[in-house]
Each structure stands twice: as structure tokens, then as C-alpha cells.
Amino acid sequence: MENERHIAVFMDYDNLAVDPQLVSDFLQEKGRVVLRRAFGDAMRDARIRQGMVESGTVFIDRPRFGLPDHQGNDICLTIEVMEVLATRPNITTVVLITSDSDYTPLLVKIREYGKEAFIIGRRGTSGSLVRLADRFIVYEELARQERLPAESPVESARFLLQRAEKAIVEKGSSLHIQNIEQVMLRLDPSFDYKALGYATFGSFMKSIKGPDERGEENGPSAETVSWDGSWENAIHILRKALDILAEERKEPYIALLSTTMKRVAPGFDHQRLSTKKFSEFLQGVMERASDFEMINDEFDFKRETIWGRVLRHNNLRPMPEYREGILKAFLDYYHENQDSVNLSLKDAAINLAKSISIAKRPVNEIMMAIKFSGLLVPISGEGYVTFGIPFRITDEAGLSEAVAKVYLRRMLRARPARSSDFPLISTMLYGEGTRVALLQKLLAALIQEQEVEFVNNQYVSTNKN
Structure with a gap:
């Protein structure tokens, strides 16, 4: 998956002893x-090494020999993190498992390198x-989360599928069948649909998901459909055929x-x-289903149905x-706090949700x-802006247009x-009252930036990811 997080985990085990497998399962949903890496005194608990090995964690033993000083962990962990920051540019997110405030300077340095910084700590x-x-996870809450019992291999696979889809949606990616298989294998490398009796992953998906979930949510499947002679079945086949033509970009x-x-x-x-x-x-078909139309020699979903599906299936709002209103409040907050060296999108989102009495979800999506x-650059001048990185705006007047362009770009990636x-x-x-001229201006900018091209009387994204 494009823009997937690559996560590095560093655990101060002497400060916070956690279940490494539980933490690993949680983080695999994020990227x-x-x-x-874990640092601590293995003599504290003979079971440490077994748990670390099972979770794929390298445990670096630092015996205390009865001494109270534990700063050796701090130093070794910090050196390891700094080495990763300097030599592993593929790492996008650093997770520190600790509640020790001595790591505050390290957290600042992680952000200066343009990396996301997660903390897993106790209350x-x-x-x-x-x-x-950028995100703080309370370990006690994580440990209390119940795992669904795996009553059978099929139920276990169903639960794994639900976890994968949740992780994909939280990331804002599309629920394409290839994405789902990739994330399921990342969460559980032992997953094997063939061992469950399915010839292909598509047939596994078709069987494991309910009737209302099949077909549309994951895009057209390469699997064939049986024909039972009913109108309901024929309309289902027709929908899949239209999805295939859309994916192949054929009229x-x-x-x-x-x-x-x-x-x-x-x-x-x-x-x-x-x-x-x-x-x-x-x-x-049109007498039995209201979301189709036939114009001249073409038959398709109604255009409002098509674009409604695009928004829904790609998690676009x-x-x-x-x-x-949110953009205006955001700029007001920016003006009031732009002298602060700690102004971040995370801070802005929290304050806006409180000040303008709007639910967190729309605020976070606009953020x-x-x-x-x-139009945002880090104050440090290095790296890129994440939710926890202090920033400045390069063009306040163009922010509204740039945000609308973000949505349009994603819509055209999904459908010409x-x-x-x-x-x-x-x-x-833009809401009620069509503003075609504004839309044409955005399209002209995307064409100039070579992100969109006009082909066969359609505006098509040049980015197929």
C-alpha cells in the first residue's frame, strides 16, 4: 500500500513491562x-526472552547487578533511535514504550527528523x-481490550479480515481486494486462504463476507458468478460488469x-x-432498480449514484x-498562535473541535x-509536516482552493x-448552487501539474495508485 507506515519500536522494559505480542498486534494494524528493540534486565523475569522472541523483538540485556541506576537503558535506547533516524530513511514512525519523562528530548529530536512519534505508556x-x-496510547486500555475468541479457523479468518478492513479505513485507503489481502498477511503471516479450502483469495472474500458486503465494497473481482436465472442475480451480475468496465476505463x-x-x-x-x-x-432492470439509466447506446449507473459510490468506497467526505467554516476557524487559530514554536495540526484539531462545537471526525478530516x-512546511525547514510537527502556512489565501483540490484529486483517482x-x-x-467555473479552475491547475489529463473526452488521473 502506498504511503504505508514503516514503524520502529523501542521499549524501555525496566520502566514499563508490557506484553510484546499484544503491542505488536496493535501496531501491525497501524503499519x-x-x-x-527492547532494553532491560532479563534477570527480572525469566520469561522475558521467550516473549520477545515470539514477537520478533530483539532484547538487549542490561543487568543492574542490584544497582538502582537505570539510566543505562535511557542512553542505549537513545543511541539506537538516533542511529535509526540517521541511517533508516524508510522509517516513518518511531514508537517509544515508556512513561519516563527523561525521553522528552529524544521525542523532540524524532519530530525534528520529520518522523511520527508514538508513545505507549501507563496512566x-x-x-x-x-x-x-503524535499519538499517546494508554497501555492499560490496550491490555484490557478483549480479543474475539477464534471458534474455528474460518471465524479466526473472519476476525482477521475485520481487523484488516478497520486498519485500511483508519488509514484512509480504499478497500480494494489487493489491499485487504496484503494487510491480512501483515497482521498474520500464517494466514493461508488455501488451507481453508479456497482456490483464490477472491473466492475466500466472496464466501467469508455477507451478501450485502460482496462485490461493491472491494471493487470488481476476477471471480466468476453463478447464474441462477433470477432478476436479482442478473442485476448483481450487471453491477459487477459495470464495475469492471469502470476499472478498465471503458465506456x-x-x-x-x-x-x-x-x-x-x-x-x-x-x-x-x-x-x-x-x-x-x-x-x-430499470423497472426493478432505480439507480441505472440508459442514454443512447450507453447503459450505466446514474451519475449521482456513480459519484456517491466513489465518495463512499474511497472514504471521501x-x-x-x-x-x-472549519478553514476560517483554522486560519483564525493559526493567526493567534503562529508565534508559538509548538503550533501543530494536532493542537489545532483539538482546539477547533472544542471552540466551534463540531464533532472531531469532520475536523480531523479537514485537517x-x-x-x-x-501549503504547509515545517518550521524547522526540514522533512515534511505530520500532525505533531510545528508548521507555517506558505499561502493563506490559497488554502481553501488547495483543500478543494485535494478532494477533487482523490475523486479523479477513483473515477474519470x-x-x-x-x-x-x-x-x-461546494454545496448547493453549482460552481462549475471553480471546478474548471481546479481541473486546469491539476492538468498543469500533470496530475490529470484529458483523454477520450474524460478527465483522467495520471496517478493510478
Whole structure:
């Protein structure tokens, strides 16, 4: 998955003894854990080494020999972290497992290198650690989370699937079938759909998910569908065929749609539904389902249905009813605090959610769009802006347009747009009262930046990721 976190974990075991496997399972949902180090006195607990080995953690033994001084851990851990920061540019996130405030300067240094900094600590952890961390996780809460019992291998796989989908959604990525398989294997490398009796991962997904979850949520599958002769089954096959044509970026011409339905269900025959012509079958579909339309020689989802699916399946919420108000409040907060060396998106999000009485979710989503607007730079002048990095804005006047462009860019990555879609897309971006001219301005900027191109009368993203 693009932009996947690469996580390095450093544990001060003498300060906070944790279950390394529990921590590892939790962090695997946030990204790929590529390095694990723990520092402590193995004589404290003979079971330490076994737990560390099972979780893939390298344990660096520092015996105390009865001495009270534990600063050796601090020094060794700090040296290891600094070496990683200097030599491992692929690391995006550093996790410190400690409640010791002595690590505060190290946390500052991690952020100066442009890395995310997570802290896993006990309740009552030093306030300086909590404030400086991009995310603080209370270990007692983590340890109390119940794990679902695995009643059978299939139920265990179902639970693993749920964890993978949750991790993908939290990251803001699309629930494509390839992403799901990749994250499931990362969470549990022993997962094997073939051992459960499935020939392909697609057939595993089709079987393990309920009827309402299949097909649409994960994009078109390479698996064929059986044809049972019912209208309900025919409409399901038709939806999958339209998804395949959209993924292949082909126009849904009626003749092409007919052959694509046979790709999905080789046994499909519309005449079994008492429709002599394929066009009669399509008319029957529109009588039974309201989200389709036929224009000249094309048959497709209605445009509002198409773009509604794009937003829903890609976890996009432009929120025009909130966006401008949140952006104004954000700029006001920025003006009031721009002299502070600790001004971060995390601080802004927390304060805005309180000051303008809006739920955290829309505020956080707008903050995410601001982060990717390209108009924020770290105060240090190095690296890139994360939620915990102090920043400054390079173009306040252009922020609203840049945020709208972030949403448009992501929409076009999911689906090409036609000129006829402009009124609908502009309403989604800006609210009631179409603003096609503003949309055209954004498209012109994306074309100039070579992120969008005009091909076959469609605006197509050049970024296929």
C-alpha cells in the first residue's frame, strides 16, 4: 500500500513491562513494523526472552547487578533511535514504550527528523511526553481490550479480515481486494486462504463476507458468478460488469456490456428472463432498480449514484457545509498562535473541535486535507509536516482552493469525470448552487501539474495508485 507506515519500536522494559505480542498486534494494524528493540534486565523475569522472541523483538540485556541506576537503558535506547533516524530513511514512525519523562528530548529530536512519534505508556505518564507525541496510547486500555475468541479457523479468518478492513479505513485507503489481502498477511503471516479450502483469495472474500458486503465494497473481482436465472442475480451480475468496465476505463456501451456480463457469469442468458433482446433486459432492470439509466447506446449507473459510490468506497467526505467554516476557524487559530514554536495540526484539531462545537471526525478530516494541501512546511525547514510537527502556512489565501483540490484529486483517482459531471461534482465539493467555473479552475491547475489529463473526452488521473 502506498504511503504505508514503516514503524520502529523501542521499549524501555525496566520502566514499563508490557506484553510484546499484544503491542505488536496493535501496531501491525497501524503499519508495517520493521524494527523492534527492547532494553532491560532479563534477570527480572525469566520469561522475558521467550516473549520477545515470539514477537520478533530483539532484547538487549542490561543487568543492574542490584544497582538502582537505570539510566543505562535511557542512553542505549537513545543511541539506537538516533542511529535509526540517521541511517533508516524508510522509517516513518518511531514508537517509544515508556512513561519516563527523561525521553522528552529524544521525542523532540524524532519530530525534528520529520518522523511520527508514538508513545505507549501507563496512566499518569509525564505530561511532556503526552503533549509532544503524535499519538499517546494508554497501555492499560490496550491490555484490557478483549480479543474475539477464534471458534474455528474460518471465524479466526473472519476476525482477521475485520481487523484488516478497520486498519485500511483508519488509514484512509480504499478497500480494494489487493489491499485487504496484503494487510491480512501483515497482521498474520500464517494466514493461508488455501488451507481453508479456497482456490483464490477472491473466492475466500466472496464466501467469508455477507451478501450485502460482496462485490461493491472491494471493487470488481476476477471471480466468476453463478447464474441462477433470477432478476436479482442478473442485476448483481450487471453491477459487477459495470464495475469492471469502470476499472478498465471503458465506456459502458450496450454491446460491450453484454459481453462483459458473460465474463462475469459465463452461463448468463437474458432470454431466460423472457426478454428477447438485450435492450429489453436493460429496460426490465430499470423497472426493478432505480439507480441505472440508459442514454443512447450507453447503459450505466446514474451519475449521482456513480459519484456517491466513489465518495463512499474511497472514504471521501468533502463536507462543503462544514469545510469553509472549519478553514476560517483554522486560519483564525493559526493567526493567534503562529508565534508559538509548538503550533501543530494536532493542537489545532483539538482546539477547533472544542471552540466551534463540531464533532472531531469532520475536523480531523479537514485537517488531513490541509496536511496534503502542499501549503504547509515545517518550521524547522526540514522533512515534511505530520500532525505533531510545528508548521507555517506558505499561502493563506490559497488554502481553501488547495483543500478543494485535494478532494477533487482523490475523486479523479477513483473515477474519470466527464464534462457532463461538472454540475454534480461541483455540488459535492461546494454545496448547493453549482460552481462549475471553480471546478474548471481546479481541473486546469491539476492538468498543469500533470496530475490529470484529458483523454477520450474524460478527465483522467495520471496517478493510478
